[in-house]
Amino acid sequence: xxxxxxxxxRNITRRFDSKTVLDDISFEVERGELLGLLGPSGxxxxxxxxxxxxxxxxxxxxxxxxxxxxxxxxxxQRFGYMAQSxxxxxxxxxxxxxxFFGSLFGLKGKRLTSRIQDAMTxxxxxxxxxxxxxxxxxxxxxxxxxxxxxxxxxxxxxxxxPTVGIDPVLRQSIWHELGAMRERGTTIILTTHVMxxxxxxxxxxxxxxxxxTALGSPAAIKEKSGTSTIEEAFIYYGAGVRA
Numbered sequence: 001x002x003x004x005x006x007x008x009x010r011n012i013t014r015r016f017d018s019k020t021v022l023d024d025i026s027f028e029v030e031r032g033e034l035l036g037l038l039g040p041s042g043x044x045x046x047x048x049x050x051x052x053x054x055x056x057x058x059x060x061x062x063x064x065x066x067x068x069x070x071x072x073x074x075x076x077q078r079f080g081y082m083a084q085s086x087x088x089x090x091x092x093x094x095x096x097x098x099x100f101f102g103s104l105f106g107l108k109g110k111r112l113t114s115r116i117q118d119a120m121t122x123x124x125x126x127x128x129x130x131x132x133x134x135x136x137x138x139x140x141x142x143x144x145x146x147x148x149x150x151x152x153x154x155x156x157x158x159x160x161x162p163t164v165g166i167d168p169v170l171r172q173s174i175w176h177e178l179g180a181m182r183e184r185g186t187t188i189i190l191t192t193h194v195m196x197x198x199x200x201x202x203x204x205x206x207x208x209x210x211x212x213t214a215l216g217s218p219a220a221i222k223e224k225s226g227t228s229t230i231e232e233a234f235i236y237y238g239a240g241v242r243a
Contacts, residue, residue, distance in 0.1 A: 006031050010062050022047055031185065032185050034190070038205070052158060091133075094125065097133060122174075123174065142162070161191055204216065
């Protein structure tokens with residue numbers, strides 16, 4: 001494991017019944033890196049995220065996060081997680097959701113208040129703090145879920161399709177903030193199927209049918225495949241060519 005590796009995924013396999021959903025996947029994520037996992041729906045991205053976060057267990061191989069083998073319950077305070085489906089209490093206000101989850105992360109008093117304001121400002125919801133979540137649109141719920149993941153300023157942020165259903169202007173501002181967090185040393189792993197988002201990552205893992213078909217910087221992946229876009233490279237590696 002590299003000296004700076006925050007996450008180490010080693011030869012992991014996951015099966016559901018007779019179907020192999022992830023097949024012998026290995027990679028490391030360095031401190032301060034933004035790693036994107038790019039693949040179509042059903043490729044295994046979300047399953048991989050669930051194995052890294054410890055929500056699901058591997059059938060083979062291992063996941064080590066911040067020096068601890070996963071799954072491990074005590075690690076929940078050390079990373080931020082945004083799931084593909086919003087885990088929110090609809091009958092509560094946004095502030096009540098944030099206060100509840102903040103207390104689970106050990107935040108309280110002035111610190112909690114300031115973190116709620118900062119996180120909601122990042123996602124552009126500072127004026128909707130006292131609105132009941134059931135009155136939020138789908139895009140607003142995605143943004144609130146991101147605010148929850150950012151709340152305790154984790155050293156590792158794991159985001160599953162964070163910008164789905166979010167308008168282009170806000171998507172751009174969220175990516176700007178992710179870049180600023182990375183500059184401050186936050187390590188970020190995210191899944192996407194949006195090609196222009198893939199270009200913004202330090203490194204990309206291309207996932208297709210449960211296999212990691214390529215891993216490297218967007219520029220290196222394009223160069224190695226002899227293509228000019230990530231989309232073309234994805235098709236190239238999907239045709240059975242392995243990096």
